[in-house]
Amino acid sequence: MNRSGDKFDPDAARARCKAYRRRILEVSQQVPALHIGGALSSVELVDCIYNELMRPGSGSNSPDTFVLSKGHGCMIQYVVLESLGVLDHSDLENFSTARGQLGVHPDYGNPGIEASTGALGHGLSMVVGMALANRINRVDGVIYTVLSDGEVQEGSTWEATLMASSLRLGNVVAFIDYNQMVSIGPIVGLHPHFYPLVEKFRAFGWECVEIDGHDTGKIRATVLGRQGTKPLMVVARTVKGKGVSYMENVPMWHYRSPNKDEYAKALQELG
Amino acid sequence: MRNTFSETLYKEACSNPKICIVVADISPAGSMAKFGTQFPDRFVNVGVAEQSMIGICAGLALKGCQPFAYTIATFSLYRPFEMVRDDLCYQNLPVTVVGMGAGVIYASLGGTHHSQEDITIAGAIPNMQIIAPCDPLECIEATRWCARQRVGPVYLRIGKSGEPTLTTGAEPWEFGKIRYLRRGEDVCILTYGVIAKMAVEVADALRALGKSVSLASAHTVKPLDRAGIVEALKRHKQVIVIEETAPLGGLGAQTKQLAWDCGAHCQLHTFSLRDAFVDNNGTWEDLLDAHGLSVPKILAAIA
Numbered sequence: 223m224n225r226s227g228d229k230f231d232p233d234a235a236r237a238r239c240k241a242y243r244r245r246i247l248e249v250s251q252q253v254p255a256l257h258i259g260g261a262l263s264s265v266e267l268v269d270c271i272y273n274e275l276m277r278p279g280s281g282s283n284s285p286d287t288f289v290l291s292k293g294h295g296c297m298i299q300y301v302v303l304e305s306l307g308v309l310d311h312s313d314l315e316n317f318s319t320a321r322g323q324l325g326v327h328p329d330y331g332n333p334g335i336e337a338s339t340g341a342l343g344h345g346l347s348m349v350v351g352m353a354l355a356n357r358i359n360r361v362d363g364v365i366y367t368v369l370s371d372g373e374v375q376e377g378s379t380w381e382a383t384l385m386a387s388s389l390r391l392g393n394v395v396a397f398i399d400y401n402q403m404v405s406i407g408p409i410v411g412l413h414p415h416f417y418p419l420v421e422k423f424r425a426f427g428w429e430c431v432e433i434d435g436h437d438t439g440k441i442r443a444t445v446l447g448r449q450g451t452k453p454l455m456v457v458a459r460t461v462k463g464k465g466v467s468y469m470e471n472v473p474m475w476h477y478r479s480p481n482k483d484e485y486a487k488a489l490q491e492l493g
Numbered sequence: 494m495r496n497t498f499s500e501t502l503y504k505e506a507c508s509n510p511k512i513c514i515v516v517a518d519i520s521p522a523g524s525m526a527k528f529g530t531q532f533p534d535r536f537v538n539v540g541v542a543e544q545s546m547i548g549i550c551a552g553l554a555l556k557g558c559q560p561f562a563y564t565i566a567t568f569s570l571y572r573p574f575e576m577v578r579d580d581l582c583y584q585n586l587p588v589t590v591v592g593m594g595a596g597v598i599y600a601s602l603g604g605t606h607h608s609q610e611d612i613t614i615a616g617a618i619p620n621m622q623i624i625a626p627c628d629p630l631e632c633i634e635a636t637r638w639c640a641r642q643r644v645g646p647v648y649l650r651i652g653k654s655g656e657p658t659l660t661t662g663a664e665p666w667e668f669g670k671i672r673y674l675r676r677g678e679d680v681c682i683l684t685y686g687v688i689a690k691m692a693v694e695v696a697d698a699l700r701a702l703g704k705s706v707s708l709a710s711a712h713t714v715k716p717l718d719r720a721g722i723v724e725a726l727k728r729h730k731q732v733i734v735i736e737e738t739a740p741l742g743g744l745g746a747q748t749k750q751l752a753w754d755c756g757a758h759c760q761l762h763t764f765s766l767r768d769a770f771v772d773n774n775g776t777w778e779d780l781l782d783a784h785g786l787s788v789p790k791i792l793a794a795i796a
Contacts, residue, residue, distance in 0.1 A: 330555070330584045336555065337552075337555055337584070338579065338580075338584050340579075341575060341579050344575075344576060344579060347544065347545040347547070347548020347549050347552065347576070348548050348551045348552035348580060350548070350549050351548060351549035351551055351552020351554075351555070351560075352555055354513075354534075354549065354552070355552065355553045356556065357534055358513060358534050358553075359557065359558075361556075378548065381539070381544050381545035382545045382549075384540075384542065384545075385542065385545050
């Protein structure tokens with residue numbers, strides 16, 4: 223059973239995600255910059271993983287593991303971990319300060335952080351190693367991860383993609399936060415042949431589907447309905463900056479904090 | 494030395510189910526094949542994909558395993574460098590990166606297969622430890638230590654094949670401590686790795702000239718046995734460092750720094766590869782000779 227129970231409650235999921243977006247915006251007022259666009263695009267994915275998919279264990283432990291491969295989106299991970307009581311309110315208040323332990327990218331050793339990420343293209347190989355370790359250690363645990371679509375340009379990601387299927391790691395569930403933007407703008411302008419993605423992952427031996435990455439019910443159903451014999455890649459269509467109109471698909475919001483007026487407008491939009 | 498490593502690791506793996514090895518397209522011969530056959534879940538060949546080799550080792554270690562990454566030195570350290578730095582060293586995981594055929598051992602394969610800067614590069618990364626055994630017996634000790642330690646990442650720099658045994662009757666091997674293969678009064682030769690066999694020949698030649706010669710294996714290049722080196726500098730009239738690596742940050746450079754710091758009065762000679770690619774063809778000895786590393790050239794330089 224997952225944290226939110228066996229039955230999916232879409233209203234509860236929407237309420238959680240709204241609260242997470244508001245909290246991310248709140249923290250953004252403490253620092254001159256944070257990767258807000260990529261955090262907002264991953265809200266439903268990270269919420270669903272922690273609250274709908276990972277099985278709770280004793281305390282903050284779960285037999286399952288989550289690695290945020292796109293470490294720059296860690297504000298969503300921090301606020302979810304805060305809501306679960308893994309991180310303290312003070313941890314978020316002291317984000318990116320000399321007093322605090324949380325930085326702009328997640329560091330292994332901090333509560334709830336299973337691997338240090340931030341340099342792109344590292345997460346999936348570590349996920350493969352973790353999934354293999356679970357097999358070696360006879361541990362029934364799923365390794366969840368969220369990659370950015372920028373990371374899919376890294377050669378190392380494709381090395382790990384090939385290894386996951388060669389090792390038949392059915393205990394890997396990966397998502398691509400498919401917002402189709404990198405820091406300077408749309409991917410299509412850089413790499414017209416980046417697309418299609420689903421066919422590429424299927425050709426590499428993965429089960430792969432494309433869904434709406436802001437539809438928590440669909441994310442949940444896709445993972446729970448997977449075959450389980452192959453690693454699963456969910457290409458999750460998202461919008462960078464999702465939920466704040468002036469941030470959506472605007473490259474500037476890859477790494478910027480809203481000013482006071484912008485913050486007020488964002489809260490108003492989120493409701 | 495690579496067979497010694499494989500056999501030692503296989504034996505360790507028989508008694509420790511956490512030990513696993515991730516290799517990149519190496520010949521599955523000898524004990525390595527035995528490891529793969531007997532422990533198929535714990536033996537992974539990633540093929541020609543060294544970045545994933547290191548990342549997978551990190552993931553294994555994050556879940557409590559004791560992984561080894563194994564391939565030719567230049568491909569185990571240089572190609573996946575950011576993974577070594579971030580995934581292993583930044584997270585301080587007990588993963589051993591084995592650099593096989595390090596230095597210029599893959600002589601005839603050319604500069605793309607030489608790892609002459611590996612000590613400099615690995616040594617510059619925080620948390621990284623470096624061990625470079627000088628003979629198969631030291632390789633056994635070093636491999637055992639790597640298989641049992643939980644301190645952090647190790648770069649285990651080994652040779653390939655045919656290395657002579659040099660340490661029979663030597664002092665016991667201890668991580669982080671230089672180890673005297675023989676003790677004398679006048680001259681001390683400090684060395685590590687496969688080139689130690691040349692250091693033995695230099696020691697023999699000096700003894701034939703009437704010198705009383707110490708010879709020590711500085712197998713743990715990082716953390717360096719600073720106290721042991723200082724003692725060698727203070728106890729001998731002449732200290733000679735012989736190593737098969739780039740000059741920057743090597744044992745020679747560190748010994749010079751220690752000599753300054755401790756106010757040593759001995760003569761100090763350091764021999765390493767030059768700060769230049771090895772671009773001639775030939776045997777391992779031919780390549781070393783082109784950089785001034787041969788018994789006659791060393792003897793001439795210190796005369």
